[in-house]
Amino acid sequence: MHGGTAALAIALMLGGSGAAARMIHVGPGDGAQERLQTALIEAEPGDTVHIGAGRYALAGGLSLDVDDVTIRGDGPDRTILDFTAQKGEGEGLLITSNNVVVRDLGIENPAGNGVKSKGSDGIALVNLRVEWTGGPKSTNGAYGLYPVSSKNVLIDRSVVKGASDAGIYVGQSQNIIVRRSRAEMNVAGIEIENSHDAAVVGNIATNNAGGILVFDLPDLPQQGGRNVKVSGNQVIGNNHPNFAAPGNIVAGVPSGTGIMVMANSRVDVFGNQVVGNKGNGVMVVAYTQAFTDRAYNPLPQDVSIWGNDFRANGSDPAFKGGKEIAAAVGGMLPPVMWDGITRYAVPGTGEQRQASGGVRSDVPGITLNLGTHGTPATQARPSPLPVTAFPAMAAGADGGITLPAALEARSR
C-alpha cells in the first residue's frame, strides 16, 4: 500500500448495526491527494477511512460530506497531512456531514484553517495535532480546530500550535466539550464564540496571547452566547505577543490575558489553575465596539468565578490604562477584572437595557465601573469587586454537558 500504485484497499468488516462497515486504507505516495479525496467521497456511512503512517504533501484541501464516517490516522506524529504547499481551499480538512470522528492525525501548515466542520451534528476531533511549524506568525492560518454552526461537538486530546487567531475555536455551535487538549503559541488558545452549552474542561492553555476566551459578537445568525463552563484548566503564562492581523476581534485581546469573557451570560469559571498571566487572570467585559444589530446584547451577565487557583497574575498589564490601574491598587491587578458595564442602548431605538446579573467572584476583584456601553476606559473609576462566598458546588467532569454516547464511544 505504501507508495505503490495500488491506491486503495478495501477490507470488509462487520459493523455494529449489521450493515457492512468498511475499512478503507489510504497510504502515502504518488497521487495521495486524489486517492485521499476519492476515499472521502466514496466512503459510506459506517466506514472508516484509515490514513496510514507517513507524510502526505497536499496541494489542496480535503473534504468529507458523508455521515457516520471515521477518519483515522496512525497518530498525530506518524500520519501527517502536510499542507505547506497548499494552493487552494480555505482549510486543510473540511467536514460538512454528521456524526464524524477525525482522530490520530497531524496537520501541518494549512494555508487557512486546519480542520473545519460546518453545520455538523456530531463532530469529534480527537488526538489531533495542528501545527504551524514555522512558529507563531501573522501569516499562519487562522484556526487550528474550527467547528462552526455545529452541534454535539467534541474536541479531545488535541494540540494546536501557532494559529494566527484561535488554536481551538468553536463558533455558533451548541452542546460542546473541549477537553484534555493543549493550545500553545496561538493568539487565542481556546475560544468559544456565539455558542451555548459548552464545557472547556481540563485543558492546558499556555504561552498564547490570551488563554481561554468566551465571546459573543453581533450581526451573526447565532448569537446570545450562554451557559459556558470553564473548569479544571491550566491557564499558564499566556504572555505571548499578540500576532493577529489588526481588525480581528482577537487582535484586541491584550497579551497577558488568562481567561476573558465578553458579552456572554451564565459563564462559570471554576477549579482552574490560572498562573503567571501578566495582564488579567480573568477579564470580564462587554462587547468592545459600537454595533448596529438590534437583536444583540453586548453585556456579560451572570458570570461566576470560584474555586480557582490564582497565582502571580496581573504583574504587568499590557492593556491601555492597565499599569495605572495596577499602580492604584498596589502594583498587581487582582485576579478578576470587570469593566462594570451594566447597561446599553438598543441601536436605532435608544431603549435602555440593563444586565440581569453581574460578576460574582470568591477572590478579590476590581470593577472599572464604566456603567453604560460605549463609555471609554479613560473614564474608569476602579473600585473593589465585592467578594462573594460560593457554597460548595459540585460539577460533573464535563460541567454538566453530555454528548451522545455513540460519539463518545467512537472517540475513546
Place this chain on the structure above:
Amino acid sequence: MTRALLALLLLGAAPAPVVQVKPDLLLTTDAPRLADYGLFDAADNPAPGVQPYTLGTPLFSDHAEKYRFIWMPPGSQAQYRPSGVLAFPVGTVLIKRFGYPADLRRPWDKVALVETRLLIHRASGWAALSYVEEPGGAVLKRAGKRVPIRITGFDGQPMSIDYAVPNQNQCKQCHQDGEAITPIGPTAGNLNHGLFGDGPSQLAVWQAGGRLAGLPAANWPRLARWNDPAEPLEARARAYLAVNCGHCHSRGGFASNSGLYLNPEEKVPAHLGIMKRPVAAGRGSGGLSFSILPGQPDQSILVHRMASSDPGIMMPQFGRSMAHAEGLALVRAWIAAMPPQTGAGG
C-alpha cells in the same frame, strides 16, 4: 460569445451521427463517460433538445470560456420564480462546458474544452457531476483535478493557469441551499437578457417555446450585466457580487456563519458588509477593520480578499486561481462611490 460558441459548435468538419439524450440513464446513473448520456455528439454538437442559454452576469472562472446548455424532458416546463433559481422539473439537465481559447484575445478561436459540469435533477434532488476531457472523451472525476493550461494572455504573453476542476464536495459547497443541492445561475433575473446578450429576453423565448410557465405579464426581475457601462454602478456591482459570492454568502449558503450576505435580495447594510467587522476571517482580514468601509476600497476587506490569490485569504476560496481585475475594479468603484459614514459601527 456568440462567435465563440459557434466556433465550438462548428469544430467538427464532417457531420456527426445524430445522438439522442438518454433520460433514463441521466436519472439513475452517474455515467463514467460524458458521451454515455448522449448530450453531445462526437463533434461536440448538442443533441436535439439541448438548448444553449446565457446569463447576464456569469461567475468568473479564470477567464475560461463557458458554454451553457439546458435539456428538459419533452413537454415539461420550468416554473417561474421571482427570486432564486427557476423551478426546473425532474429530469432537467443543466450543462456547463469550460474551455480555453489558444489566445484570450481571440476567445472564439481554437477553443479546447477542459471539463463539462452537469447538474441533473433526479427524483432525490440535484446531482452534481464533472467530466474532465481526456484523450478519447470526457470522463467522470469525483475527486477533482488540476489541469495546467498554457495559452496566450490578453497582453500577448504566454500565460499559465493552474485550472482546478472541483471535486464533488466542492460542487455541493457552492450549489448548497440548506442541506440540498441547487442550481445557481438560471434565476429569472439573470436569464432576463437576450441569448448571447442580443435579441429578446430568454424568459420570453422560453415562455414562447413552452418551456417556462407562470411568467407574469410584466415586472420581471433583472440582474444587471456586470460589464455593461450603461447600467448603474451599484446594480452592476451587486450583480457581480451576487453571482461570484452570493451562492455561499447567503443565509442558506456555505458561508452563512459569516453574517456577510451578498445575494441580490439582501438589504441590511451590516450584512452587505458595510461597516461590518470580521468574525472568523483570521489573516483574511488583512489587518482591516471592516468588510466595506464606504468610500475606502483600500480599507475594505472585501477588496483585499478579492484581490488575493493566497488560499488562506482569497475569496471565493476556490473556482479561481487568479484575481479578476475587471470585477475587482467594479467593486472598488462601487465602494469608492459610497458616501463615507460616521459613527455607526466604529
